[in-house]
Amino acid sequence: MAAPAPSTELAIDVAGVSKRFGDKTVVDGIDLQVRRGEIYGFLGPNGSGKTTFIRMLCGLLTPDAGRGTCLGFDLLREQTAIKPHVGYMTQRFSYYEDLSIRENLDFIARVYGVPERRAAVQRSLERLGLANRSHQLAGQLSGGWKQRLALAACLIHSPQLLLLDEPTAGVDPKARRDFWDQIHQLAAEGLTVLITTHYMDEAERCHRLAYLAYGRLLTRGTVPEVIAAARLTTWIVAGPQLRVIADALRGRAGVEQVVAFGNTLHVSGRDAVRLDAAIAAVRDADHTWTRGTASLEDVFIGLMDATRDNFA
Amino acid sequence: MSRFALHRLWAIVLKEFIQMRRDRVTFGMMVGIPLMQLTLFGFAINSDPRHLPTALRLADHGPYARALVAALERSEYFTIVREAETEAEAAALLQRGDVQFVVNIPEDFTRRLLRGERPTVLLEADASDPAATGPAVAAARTLTATLFDRDLKGPLTRLRGQPGPVDFQVHAHYNPENITQYNVVPGLMGVVLTMTMVVITALAITRERERGTMENLLATPVRPTEVMIGKIVPYIVVGYIQMTLILIAARFLFRVPLEGSLVLVYGVSFLFIAANLAVGITFSTLAKNQLQAVQMAFFFFLPSILLSGFMFPFRGMPEWAQWIGSGLPLTHYLRIVRGVLLKGSGLTDIAPELWPLLLFLAVALLVGVKRYRRTLD
Ligand SMILES: Nc1ncnc2c1ncn2[C@@H]1O[C@H](COP(=O)(O)OP(=O)(O)OP(=O)(O)O)[C@@H](O)[C@H]1O
Ligand SMILES: [Mg+2]
Secondary structure, eight states: OOOOOOOOSEEEEEEEEEEEETTEEEEEEEEEEEETTOEEEEEOOTTSSHHHHHHHHTTSSOOSEEEEEETTEETTTOHHHHGGGEEEEOSSOOSOTTSBHHHHHHHHHHHTTOSSHHHHHHHHHHHHTOGGGTTSBGGGSOHHHHHHHHHHHHHTTOOSEEEEESTTTTOOHHHHHHHHHHHHHHHHTTOEEEEEOSOHHHHHTSSEEEEEETTEEEEEESHHHHHHHHTOEEEEEESSOHHHHHHHHTTSTTOOEEEEETTEEEEEESOHHHHHHHHHHHOOSSSEEEEEEOOHHHHHHHHHHHHHHHHO | OOSSOHHHHHHHHHHHHHHHHHOHHHHHHHHHHHHHHHHHTTSOOOOOOOOEEEEEEEOOOSHHHHHHHHHHHHTSSEEEEEEOSSHHHHHHHHHHTSOSEEEEEOTTHHHHHHTTOOOEEEEEEETTSHHHHHHHHHHHHHHHHHGGGTTOOGGGGGGSSTTOSSEEEEEEESOTTOOHHHHHHHHHHHHHHHHHHHHHHHHHHHHHHHHTHHHHHHHSSOOHHHHHHHHHHHHHHHHHHHHHHHHHHHHHTSOOOOOSOHHHHHHHHHHHHHHHHHHHHHHHHHOSSHHHHHHHHHHHHHHHHHHSSSSSOGGGSOHHHHHHHHTSHHHHHHHHHHHHHHHOOOHHHHHHHHHHHHHHHHHHHHHHHHHOOSSOO
């Protein structure tokens, strides 16, 4: 059996982790601390380095710089000791499509040396609700079901740390809710979860968040902390002529972002005084104008816009 | 923490077996290729090899006997490499394949020649590869008929011409009827194994990479040796199935007499099959994608088929080609299989061909393990 992981308060504790591909720095000096039993959300636009960072945590890529521990094992020297305690769900389905559901689970259980393997596989199939379809080939499953199979597979060896790379992409709302309930229950039992997502509602269900862009960690903390740190003021506009309003507001001093959310327009800026002035110039009676606090999404879009300027 | 775990190895072996069973087309090919090759290579491939190693059993040291030996060497077909004292020694040389021929010149050769009694010169040939021996035997026959024409003067001139001054006898060992299929069919076993075994495992790791399953496999605690051996084991079974098919065809379709121990052939084949699978796995770790892996497999297959002695008699090849050939497992395997199946050779006879196979297997595995990338970098 694998050596038990040394117990420390922090499941993940890394500093200055960097990764380059060629001359492009994809992950740039990331510091991250994740406590045991915590659900940590990892957000960021496409190509910001989330997958690359996770791969470094589970020993699939070697960091070019940085140091730290994962479950108390050294990230650089003890990669083989980390692996038995980590469940990694890849962004792209990476189980065997030419193996049946049961065979895939059985394979993983054997590889990790799961005790009482048959029972463990059966339990996993039942929890997944696939017990009666267990002989179906994994390749024939729909996208969402593949995700659910992958989650079941990476839990089968009862890991201490779960690294989930967009686990709910393409999963229907009901299954997503079940998934999150399960994650919260596991976390309550002491499992640590690092999860990447592009969904705001999921971000809000994490204990803490980090936001990554162009390989750099721009902000982190609990949801209220992240929102507060952004110091963003947002006006929400509703009414018939939102396109016209949006065009009138764009480019005005103090208006940093104008984003349509369904039937409303979110207008945000960090300088509340100048934003209010800009709103006052455009404000009319046909629309309802509400001054509120920024949502997480406003914050992230703001961060994305700001960094795009930096890196353009 | 254990370095190598049987349960992980077994996990990989089982997975490979299941995947192999699911991939009907590939599985069909592995059975189909031997059968196709057998029909294709049922016909002979001719060539004209020279400088064949020859042992001399010379009981008469007179000038005529010397002249005959010199003439054989001048023909370029024969190169005297050994002198055998006894018949048993000569037989052993032939059996081990150290020489292709033994030339026997009796002690009363000169006396009987001069008396016109047509002394017997016996040429013993290892005919298990008829393509190699045929032209040389023909050359020796013409040569002995006319060799002494100049020397036979005066009353001896009557000895010239038919039927010649010497009674030239050929004794073909191992394949007396010179049937090429006898030689080709056992050789084919090695060729088919090389072809299918290398290709099949060359795809093994690149396929995991291309399908993205490698990312998962690398994240689990499996070790490189477990993956490599786990991917080799199932195909050893396939190799044995192919061998059995060919042996059955050899026996019942081509009526090749199987002289030696089948147990020995099966035992030794383990080394050969494993060596080829290890080469494939090594290619698999070097190649970026499946196409490259297949190309590498063919890069290995071509010299194997051309320079191993399967296509052309080994001794007929230029020296540099023989050097390359000696580095290929097929060369040694062909000698073993032909030795055991056609000549009834035993373990001690084939021992010199075993260690190159072992060495090759060890090196291939070592390179594979070294090259196996533990990360996605
Ligand atoms: N093996 C590689 N070789 C070269 N560049 C790579 C490699 N893997 C990733 N990259 C680059 O690194 C950057 C970050 O990629 P990564 O997959 O980590 O992003 P991500 O945050 O996971 O994006 P997404 O949200 O789309 O999944 C991208 O620009 C990508 O092109
Ligand atoms: Mg990603």
